Amino acid sequence: MATKCIDYNFQEIEPHWQSFWEQNRSFRADNASSKPKYYVLDMFPYPSGAGLHIGHPEGYTATDIIARYKRAKGFNVLHPIGWDAFGLPAEQHAVKTGTHPATNTAANIVNFKRQIKALGFSYDWERELATTDSQYYRWTQWIFLQLFAKGLAYVDERPVWWCPELRTVLANEEVIDGKSEVGGFPVERRNLRQWVLRITAYAERLLADLKDVDWPDSTKRMQEAWIGRSEGAEILFQLENTALGALKIFTTRPDTLFGCTYMVLAPEHPLTDALTTTEQKADLASYRKKSAGKSDLERTDLAKDKSGVFSGAYAINPVNGQRVPIWIADYVLMGYGTGAIMAVPAHDERDHEFAIKYALPIVQVIASGAGEPPLPYVGDGKLINSPGYDGMAWPDAKKTITADLAARGVGKPTVNYKLRDWLFSRQRYWGEPFPIVWVNAADYATAKRAPGNTLPESPVTFIKDGVAHYALPVPASALPLHLPDVQSYLPSGTGESPLANVTEWLEIWFNVATGAAVPATHVRPLGDQWVHARRETNTMPQWAGSCWYYLRFTDPAADQALASPEALRYWGVPDLYVGGAEHAVLHLLYARFWHKVLFDLGVVPQSEPFTKLFHQGIILGEDGEKMSKSRGNVVSPDTIIQSHGTDTLRLYLMFLGPLDAMKPWNPNGIEGVHRFLQKVWRECVGREGEVNAKIADTVTDSTELIKLLHETIKKVGDDIEGLRFNTAISQMMIFTNALQKAPHVSRRTMQTFLQLLAPFAPHLGEELWGRLGGAPGAATIMNVPWPQFDAATLHSSEVKLVFQVNGKHRGDQMVAVGLSEADALATAHAHPRVAPHLEGKTIKRIVYVPGKILNLVVE
RNA sequence: GCCCGGGUGGCGAAAUGGCAGACGCUUCUGACUUAAAAUCAGAUUUCCGAAAGGAAGUGCCGGUUCGAGUCCGGUCCCGGGCACCA
Numbered sequence: 001m002a003t004k005c006i007d008y009n010f011q012e013i014e015p016h017w018q019s020f021w022e023q024n025r026s027f028r029a030d031n032a033s034s035k036p037k038y039y040v041l042d043m044f045p046y047p048s049g050a051g052l053h054i055g056h057p058e059g060y061t062a063t064d065i066i067a068r069y070k071r072a073k074g075f076n077v078l079h080p081i082g083w084d085a086f087g088l089p090a091e092q093h094a095v096k097t098g099t100h101p102a103t104n105t106a107a108n109i110v111n112f113k114r115q116i117k118a119l120g121f122s123y124d125w126e127r128e129l130a131t132t133d134s135q136y137y138r139w140t141q142w143i144f145l146q147l148f149a150k151g152l153a154y155v156d157e158r159p160v161w162w163c164p165e166l167r168t169v170l171a172n173e174e175v176i177d178g179k180s181e182v183g184g185f186p187v188e189r190r191n192l193r194q195w196v197l198r199i200t201a202y203a204e205r206l207l208a209d210l211k212d213v214d215w216p217d218s219t220k221r222m223q224e225a226w227i228g229r230s231e232g233a234e235i236l237f238q239l240e241n242t243a244l245g246a247l248k249i250f251t252t253r254p255d256t257l258f259g260c261t262y263m264v265l266a267p268e269h270p271l272t273d274a275l276t277t278t279e280q281k282a283d284l285a286s287y288r289k290k291s292a293g294k295s296d297l298e299r300t301d302l303a304k305d306k307s308g309v310f311s312g313a314y315a316i317n318p319v320n321g322q323r324v325p326i327w328i329a330d331y332v333l334m335g336y337g338t339g340a341i342m343a344v345p346a347h348d349e350r351d352h353e354f355a356i357k358y359a360l361p362i363v364q365v366i367a368s369g370a371g372e373p374p375l376p377y378v379g380d381g382k383l384i385n386s387p388g389y390d391g392m393a394w395p396d397a398k399k400t401i402t403a404d405l406a407a408r409g410v411g412k413p414t415v416n417y418k419l420r421d422w423l424f425s426r427q428r429y430w431g432e433p434f435p436i437v438w439v440n441a442a443d444y445a446t447a448k449r450a451p452g453n454t455l456p457e458s459p460v461t462f463i464k465d466g467v468a469h470y471a472l473p474v475p476a477s478a479l480p481l482h483l484p485d486v487q488s489y490l491p492s493g494t495g496e497s498p499l500a501n502v503t504e505w506l507e508i509w510f511n512v513a514t515g516a517a518v519p520a521t522h523v524r525p526l527g528d529q530w531v532h533a534r535r536e537t538n539t540m541p542q543w544a545g546s547c548w549y550y551l552r553f554t555d556p557a558a559d560q561a562l563a564s565p566e567a568l569r570y571w572g573v574p575d576l577y578v579g580g581a582e583h584a585v586l587h588l589l590y591a592r593f594w595h596k597v598l599f600d601l602g603v604v605p606q607s608e609p610f611t612k613l614f615h616q617g618i619i620l621g622e623d624g625e626k627m628s629k630s631r632g633n634v635v636s637p638d639t640i641i642q643s644h645g646t647d648t649l650r651l652y653l654m655f656l657g658p659l660d661a662m663k664p665w666n667p668n669g670i671e672g673v674h675r676f677l678q679k680v681w682r683e684c685v686g687r688e689g690e691v692n693a694k695i696a697d698t699v700t701d702s703t704e705l706i707k708l709l710h711e712t713i714k715k716v717g718d719d720i721e722g723l724r725f726n727t728a729i730s731q732m733m734i735f736t737n738a739l740q741k742a743p744h745v746s747r748r749t750m751q752t753f754l755q756l757l758a759p760f761a762p763h764l765g766e767e768l769w770g771r772l773g774g775a776p777g778a779a780t781i782m783n784v785p786w787p788q789f790d791a792a793t794l795h796s797s798e799v800k801l802v803f804q805v806n807g808k809h810r811g812d813q814m815v816a817v818g819l820s821e822a823d824a825l826a827t828a829h830a831h832p833r834v835a836p837h838l839e840g841k842t843i844k845r846i847v848y849v850p851g852k853i854l855n856l857v858v859e
Numbered sequence: 860g861c862c863c864g865g866g867u868g869g870c871g872a873a874a875u876g877g878c879a880g881a882c883g884c885u886u887c888u889g890a891c892u893u894a895a896a897a898u899c900a901g902a903u904u905u906c907c908g909a910a911a912g913g914a915a916g917u918g919c920c921g922g923u924u925c926g927a928g929u930c931c932g933g934u935c936c937c938g939g940g941c942a943c944c945a
């Protein structure tokens with residue numbers, strides 16, 4: 001049922017079809033279907049207060065085109081949307097205004113939903129979800145319990161940004177040039193008790209399985225680099241003060257061991273205090289203070305000045321017994337390797353710079369093939385100054401020296417990863433509470449004895465003021481553990497989250513078997529299952545909810561599992577996942593990790609979550625700069641929908657350039673695609689709103705038009721599959737230009753074209769389809785099978801042959817397909833534009849590519 | 860700094876190693892109109908030329924090839940990520 005409007009009145013047409021789809025539940029995905037399934041997923045948005053950014057509809061339009069196209073191709077399509085709704089901005093807003101983050105988040109979701117609906121995306125809204133919904137985070141907490149039970153979650157002291165003035169932990173983003181974003185106060189690195197997930201246990205698989213996924217190469221390479229596998233050796237250096245034992249270092253270059261002239265410990269290394277001689281203590285203390293204010297990025301920057309202090313202590317080089325001074329410098333990180341290195345200034349840039357600065361000796365042990373290389377030399381070569389190994393190629397020496405050290409028990413080959421365990425807790429309010437309580441040793445022992453407990457092999461503990469606290473999980477049956485209301489959203493001031501102030505919730509009598517809780521101020525309930533406990537006050541980071549939402553979409557109402565096994569088996573994982581490249585590492589790596597854990601548990605049937613991945617590019621402002629409020633170059637989708645309509649916006653976003661490119665916004669381009677849609681309208685609809693008189697059932701289209709139609713069917717189909725929407729649109733424009741020139745056109749041809757256009761401009765597609773009379777049994781264009789192209793019509797008997805002389809284009813001519821080389825040559829000689837360039841010349845070489853090119857190399 | 864991208868007309872771009880600039884925008888000219896808008900037709904890389912035509916041209920330097928925007932080496936510039944922004 002098309003509208004009655006006379007002109008292309010998108011303000012009437014678009015809402016009309018949107019309510020049609022909604023009433024008919026047109027995009028409902030059925031969990032039981034005989035059709036093949038296709039699951040296409042967008043990275044779900046964080047519902048910020050600013051509303052939808054123009055970058056959102058870019059990626060969402062791309063997946064919507066795919067979803068609509070796949071439906072027309074006969075697939076049962078799952079195309080869901082939801083809200084990644086925990087996060088820092090809602091919390092900051094709450095701190096500022098006192099509004100509950102849930103209230104603020106709900107309002108933002110309403111706004112986002114309105115905007116997304118106005119864009120006409122074919123989402124199955126019956127599967128909408130939000131990570132902040134307790135029925136959702138119940139399962140986020142459940143997954144955490146599995147990680148905990150498997151020993152993949154532990155507690156450790158980790159450095160975080162701390163602002164003494166604000167008495168709060170700050171996110172990296174809230175620290176600008178070493179000052180707090182709010183107030184500009186100094187900040188420092190401070191150790192706090194944190195939950196950490198053992199992602200490193202999966203490093204090898206996360207690396208190896210990258211070969212199985214269809215992802216952009218750049219993203220795979222970034223993940224590879226992030227995991228950062230390197231083979232080397234752990235080597236023990238005996239300390240001169242034998243009472244302190246040995247120093248364990250990691251190196252990727254054991255072959256350069258004879259060039260080690262000093263050693264470096266990270267300032268956080270546990271041995272530093274014991275090592276440092278009395279006269280060096282003061283230096284160390286002040287140095288530590290300085291480096292505490294630096295990020296890892298600043299510490300390891302090759303361009304930054306290196307600094308360090310001498311500890312006063314020495315170690316013994318295991319290969320030659322030499323005394324090696326031990327330095328403490330922050331260019332070595334505690335989080336990588338063993339937090340200690342052997343420095344080889346002749347063959348490492350940072351070591352070299354450091355050695356020059358502090359006048360430490362430099363010994364070359366790798367010779368380049370030719371002459372004296374400038375130091376540091378990091379290239380290929382053979383060993384020198386290494387008694388017993390001289391002349392050996394360095395990769396061989398690496399193996400041999402490592403083996404020799406291993407034989408003596410002072411070293412072993414090791415694989416090391418840059419990947420560090422995942423810091424998984426935040427000292428914030430607006431996140432999933434950990435389903436964990438802390439109890440004393442005796443109560444933990446009681447719980448451990450209980451049959452069917454889900455405790456890890458070794459207990460997770462921390463010690464505070466000499467007392468050990470043991471982590472006890474809240475039983476899965478007691479989930480969700482609700483986020484309690486708080487008086488203030490400001491952190492407690494001690495580094496703990498605002499939850500630490502909710503005494504009633506925090507200090508409890510805890511039932512070990514059921515997970516029930518009673519405030520500790522009440523009388524202890526009867527029964528020996530009740531123990532005194534303190535709840536975990538940390539919350540989970542935003543990543544938690546986004547690590548598994550794609551699974552929940554398959555069965556969003558499931559209450560016995562995160563999704564039913566049947567749904568997980570039917571829908572599997574997304575066939576296509578589209579989102580920004582800014583997620584290339586973190587989100588995608590974390591989700592892969594969780595998925596593999598769930599795979600190992602038998603919850604999901606496949607080991608990788610995202611088989612095919614694509615990144616949409618960023619849309620810049622009109623000025624070519626990143627869109628931002630402060631620059632005043634932000635474009636809102638609402639404005640464009642008002643002025644030109646959703647179909648125009650969708651088409652424009654896709655026409656702008658390749659989906660993965662970064663592209664500036666151009667208001668003139670909007671007019672261009674709008675004109676194109678107007679032109680399509682005029683080809684279908686006459687002045688009074690009637691069907692255009694040039695369209696008729698009795699018309700036979702010209703061979704050229706039919707050929708072009710089939711070329712267009714092929715190109716649009718191929719381009720959608722390849723996510724090349726810009727060139728698909730060009731082809732449709734070319735076809736429309738041809739339509740315009742044709743005096744008559746068959747209804748059939750026009751309808752076929754509308755089918756091609758419909759995934760891009762669905763409202764206009766439906767409207768014009770309806771006006772042309774639809775087709776039997778197809779009130780909506782979406783129910784019509786995608787057109788097939790006829791290869792026979794694409795075949796032609798003539799092709800254009802290009803003539804080149806010495807590689808330069810000199811002319812071209814239509815020739816018969818399969819023309820012989822001799823005939824091609826004769827044609828070239830006869831060609832008025834080519835012949836002059838051949839006159840009086842000797843042809844030295846003929847390159848003939850039939851149907852393409854004839855290149856004549858002449859003297 | 861490290862990792863990952865990208866540099867093609869006035870602009871967004873297109874081009875299985877084979878006609879560089881499709882398609883769209885912009886600007887200009889013309890038609891229609893009393894006029895304007897809309898629409899339609901044409902032109903729109905640079906240089907030489909009245910034209911026909913010719914030459915140069917895909918950030919820069921070099922290489923491979925009959926032929927390079929495309930492949931290789933180097934270099935400059937711009938952008939994204941860097942573990943608590945999402």
